Amino acid sequence: MADDVVSRPDPTITEDNEFFWEAATGHRLVAQRCSDCGVVRHPPRPMCPHCGSLATEVTELSGRGSVYSYALLHHPQNPAFEYPVRAALVDLEEGIRMVTNLVGMETAEIEIGMMVTVTFVPTAGGNAVPVFEAAPR
Amino acid sequence: MTSPGAAFAGKAAIVGIGATELSRAAGRSELRLACESITAALADAGLGPSDVDGLVSYTIDPVSETELVRSVGFAEIAFSSRVPYGGGGSMGVLLHAAAAVASGAADVVVAYRAIKARSGPVRFGAAQIRTGQNDVHSGTTSSQWCTPFGVLTPASWMGLNGTRYMHTYGVTSEDFGRAAVQLRDYASTNPAAWGFGRPITLADHQASRWIVEPCIRLLDCCQQTDGSVALVITGTDRARDLPRRPAVIAAAAGAGLFEQEIATDFYRPDLAVMDGSVALAAQLFDRFGIRREDIDAAMIYDAFTPVFMMQIEGLGFCGPGEAKDFVAEGNLALNGQLPCNTNGGLIGEGYIHGLNLAVEATRQIRGTAVNQVERPEAVLVTSSRTGAVLTAG
Numbered sequence A: 001m002a003d004d005v006v007s008r009p010d011p012t013i014t015e016d017n018e019f020f021w022e023a024a025t026g027h028r029l030v031a032q033r034c035s036d037c038g039v040v041r042h043p044p045r046p047m048c049p050h051c052g053s054l055a056t057e058v059t060e061l062s063g064r065g066s067v068y069s070y071a072l073l074h075h076p077q078n079p080a081f082e083y084p085v086r087a088a089l090v091d092l093e094e095g096i097r098m099v100t101n102l103v104g105m106e107t108a109e110i111e112i113g114m115m116v117t118v119t120f121v122p123t124a125g126g127n128a129v130p131v132f133e134a135a136p137r
Numbered sequence B: 001m002t003s004p005g006a007a008f009a010g011k012a013a014i015v016g017i018g019a020t021e022l023s024r025a026a027g028r029s030e031l032r033l034a035c036e037s038i039t040a041a042l043a044d045a046g047l048g049p050s051d052v053d054g055l056v057s058y059t060i061d062p063v064s065e066t067e068l069v070r071s072v073g074f075a076e077i078a079f080s081s082r083v084p085y086g087g088g089g090s091m092g093v094l095l096h097a098a099a100a101v102a103s104g105a106a107d108v109v110v111a112y113r114a115i116k117a118r119s120g121p122v123r124f125g126a127a128q129i130r131t132g133q134n135d136v137h138s139g140t141t142s143s144q145w146c147t148p149f150g151v152l153t154p155a156s157w158m159g160l161n162g163t164r165y166m167h168t169y170g171v172t173s174e175d176f177g178r179a180a181v182q183l184r185d186y187a188s189t190n191p192a193a194w195g196f197g198r199p200i201t202l203a204d205h206q207a208s209r210w211i212v213e214p215c216i217r218l219l220d221c222c223q224q225t226d227g228s229v230a231l232v233i234t235g236t237d238r239a240r241d242l243p244r245r246p247a248v249i250a251a252a253a254g255a256g257l258f259e260q261e262i263a264t265d266f267y268r269p270d271l272a273v274m275d276g277s278v279a280l281a282a283q284l285f286d287r288f289g290i291r292r293e294d295i296d297a298a299m300i301y302d303a304f305t306p307v308f309m310m311q312i313e314g315l316g317f318c319g320p321g322e323a324k325d326f327v328a329e330g331n332l333a334l335n336g337q338l339p340c341n342t343n344g345g346l347i348g349e350g351y352i353h354g355l356n357l358a359v360e361a362t363r364q365i366r367g368t369a370v371n372q373v374e375r376p377e378a379v380l381v382t383s384s385r386t387g388a389v390l391t392a393g
Helices: A016-025 B029-047 B066-075 B092-103 B154-169 B173-188 B202-207 B275-287 B306-312 B323-328 B354-366
Strands: A029-034 A057-062 A064-073 A085-092 A095-100 A115-122 A128-134 B012-019 B055-056 B081-085 B108-116 B209-214 B226-236 B247-254 B297-300 B378-382 B386-391
Touching: A016 A029, A016 A128, A016 B386, A085 B108, A085 B154, A095 A128, A095 B378, B012 B029, B012 B055, B012 B354, B029 B066, B029 B108, B029 B226, B055 B066, B055 B092, B066 B209, B081 B092, B081 B323, B092 B108, B092 B226, B092 B247, B092 B354, B108 B354, B154 B209, B154 B306, B173 B202, B173 B306, B173 B323, B226 B354, B247 B275, B247 B354, B275 B306, B275 B386, B297 B306, B306 B323, B354 B386
Parallel strands: B055 B081, B055 B108, B297 B378
Antiparallel strands: A029 A057, A064 A085, A064 A115, A064 B209, A085 A095, A115 A128, B012 B226, B012 B247, B108 B226, B247 B386, B378 B386
């Protein structure tokens, strides 16, 4: 596809996750934190599974983490993406894990444990989602 | 193996099995496929539609109970239920059926699954954009957190676990390949199997293209199959009067853990361990007083070879990271410690979303499998989070 065409699908916005995707569109990485017990959690949930609280707040994340696992997706393909898709699970400093993509690196550079930092890429409908690039050495 | 474990232990048995042909283009509806397999299973059991008062399946199945009743001609259904999810829930039908029969909620229960994974409107492993929150594969996948990143297929979900497993224990693609070779070896002698007459070598496996690098090649994948299977379950007392040797449901359990999302199980602390299998094994073996060494054969959900091998470890048939050696030593073969997926599994026989493994387990207990284990007394059937142990009674 042409480089100037954004085809990445938009996130599915729900009442429970809206704050996360709104922040991402503003190029901010955030997570939900329980207002009572303080545990940071992701993906967002309406209730804290640790203490049962419904009170939540939004906390800014450092955007730094490490690659917990990755997968180069070759097949089957969807025209919205370039292949191989560089899928990854990133463990963030704040103790939560995210499904994401690795960008700005050769596939041969990807390895478990590598340090990464967040950046943002646009989606077809004008939102943005957090992806990760190699951290500056 | 007489410890009660639960009130239903040993109180119900599989008395009938039925299947359509397994194909890539059935040319008829899932409803019709289900009618055919159910009718075959009832005939096998020496029963008819009017004997049936219970129906169980799993939530992903497209065939509704009401359509089945009006097609097969069941007179009166007293009990019906669905296990949540797709393949992970598949063996839960045995738990539901056994509990229903033992409690008196039903007398004769039919468990079924009908699927057009290959020729249906959407191929089962296809890379689709879904806009719902958890709408993939009947809730097995938290798609809202995967779709914007192109993580769209079962192989992509399970590949993220697979890569971590390889990293943690030094497992290679060849290690997975040896499992695939064994399964295709079984399939090669099974006339009903997609892989009938077509064994593969490790070189074939290594030459097959990447689906998900570095853990899933084409030959690590289950098939996309059209077809249906059904099982008939009734009480062990009634089973004694029926024509087939009953496969007694000695144990049945399910295990869904905190932070599990079934196929996209990304938030458990250690993804190199199949926690669901560890928990399931504690239920099936410890709770029901069954020892692993009592298990003469096992049918383990082989959607992809990495998750197959991780389940062997999680169930405790070898230690963490040891499945590669357990497989390489030939332990999955008929003369090994744990003959496994003797029909060829979902990789070699076909993919009726796991339930064809329960049919094969029943054949083993009866002594009618193509690749028959010598007089098995206990056969395990599992799909990660649900499972059962069948015994010769």
